[in-house]
Amino acid sequence: MxxxxxxxxxxxxxxxxxxxxxxxxxxxxxxxxxxxxxxxxxxxxxxxxxxxxxxxxxxxxxxxxxxxxxxxxxxxxxxxxxxxxxxxxxxxxxxxxxxxxxxxxxxxxxxxxxxxxxxxxxxxxPLTSITAWEALFDRLKVLVNEKDPLLIIGGAGGVGSIAIQLAKRLTHLKIIATASRGASQEWCKKLGADIVIDHSKDMHEQLRAHGLDNVRYVLSLTQTGAHKEFIEKIIAPQGDLCLIDDPGPFDISGFKRKSVAIHWEFMFxxxxxxxxxxxxxxxxxxxxxxxxxxxxxxxxxxxxxxxxxxxxxxxxxxxxxxxxxxxxxxxxx
Missing domain, CATH: 3.90.180.10 (Medium-chain alcohol dehydrogenases, catalytic domain)
Known part of the structure; x- marks a missing residue:
């Protein structure tokens, strides 16, 4: 063969x-x-x-x-x-x-x-569906009837594209996706994101413009290390962060005072x-x-x-x- x-x-x-x-x-x-x-x-x-x-x-x-x-x-x-x-x-x-x-x-x-x-x-x-499903339901353990905000960093990629759809179809969460280009932002909207923000700009300000001071769940799919300070700031007390990328040395001490739970998703x-x-x-x-x-x-x-x-x-x-x-x-x- x-x-x-x-x-x-x-x-x-x-x-x-x-x-x-x-x-x-x-x-x-x-x-x-x-x-x-x-x-x-x-x-x-x-x-x-x-x-x-x-x-x-x-x-x-x-x-x-x-x-x-x-x-x-x-x-x-x-x-x-x-x-x-x-x-x-x-x-x-x-x-x-x-x-x-x-x-x-x-x-x-x-x-x-x-x-x-x-x-x-x-x-x-398959790979993106398994990753998105396990991240949402096995790691973050989101509940179907919750209406809390879910922030998906990297919404236009393979996993993000499925995660947006699964969250939209199977939960009542408010879905916020990040994308930096016009085409990728439009892609996220078509898949069901309620809000799309630009991760190359001040995401905190963008969220505040939509009336959001913090988010309950964060699913970080790309550049988690670069976005760590923002995630520390925006995640709600007792919130949950799930990441799938490889940020290298990752100091999680900044999440302690909020008692944030940190999850890894590796579909293999x-x-x-x-x-x-x-x-x-x-x-x-x-x-x-x-x-x-x-x-x-x-x-x-x-x-x-x-x-x-x-x-x-x-x-x-x-x-x-x-x-x-x-x-x-x-x-x-």
């Missing part, structure tokens, strides 16, 4: 940053499904792994943690799927990635794809450690598919490249590293 990966960590401009290779089709373990991949999306985690994770000598490191496709074979203990099922999922960091013709995934972190979506539209959803935790509740990712993706088919949740696909080629993945990585993408980038096989 054809795969796209890398042998050494390089800047994306290097001709060997991503290469094409041939490998044998893997055989499913007891709990695995073998998927004939139809489309994948490219995420910031792909670029981080490419730049920071050196493969073992002679090993081709395969990236990719979002896929949709058709079940080709099933393991001996699989009972959630059958051959021919159309599925979508986000995979595991402990396994080879999805940038390949065939891919193995544990059935507990996959779900049947939304019937109303194409494979490329579905491939844009359940699959990486095979936690007892690993199947929750199957369950939440099933709910996401139902919301999509009920027209309550939209795919956030915004760019599509066609073909399993190193050149296409390089273009996608370049776009992500520019920091100016809106929505998701998908590679259709």
């Amino acid at each position: 054809k795969v796209v990966g890398y042998l050494e960590s390089h800047e994306i401009s290097n001709e060997n940053s991503l290469i094409e290779s041939e490998m044998s089709i893997p055989a499913p373990g007891p709990n695995d499904i073998l998927v004939k991949v139809k489309a994948v999306s490219v995420n910031p985690v792909d670029t981080k792994v490419r730049k920071n994770t050196k493969p073992n000598p002679g090993e081709t490191k395969i990236l990719g943690w979002d896929a949709s496709g058709v079940v080709e074979k099933i393991g001996s203990k699989v009972d959630l799927f059958k051959v021919g099922d159309e599925v979508f999922y986000a995979g595991s960091l402990t396994r080879p990635g999805t940038n390949s013709e065939y891919h193995l995934v544990d059935e507990r972190i996959a779900a049947k794809k939304p019937t109303s979506l194409s494979f490329e539209e579905a491939a844009a959803l 935790t359940r699959s990486m450690f095979e936690t007892h509740d690993m199947i929750k990712q199957h369950e939440l993706l099933t709910k996401v598919a139902d919301l999509v088919d009920a027209r309550q949740l939209k795919t956030t696909i915004n760019h599509v490249f066609e073909g399993l080629t190193a050149a296409n993945f390089k273009k996608a990585h370049e776009m992500l590293e520019s920091g100016k993408t809106i929505g998701k980038i998908v590679i259709k096989y």
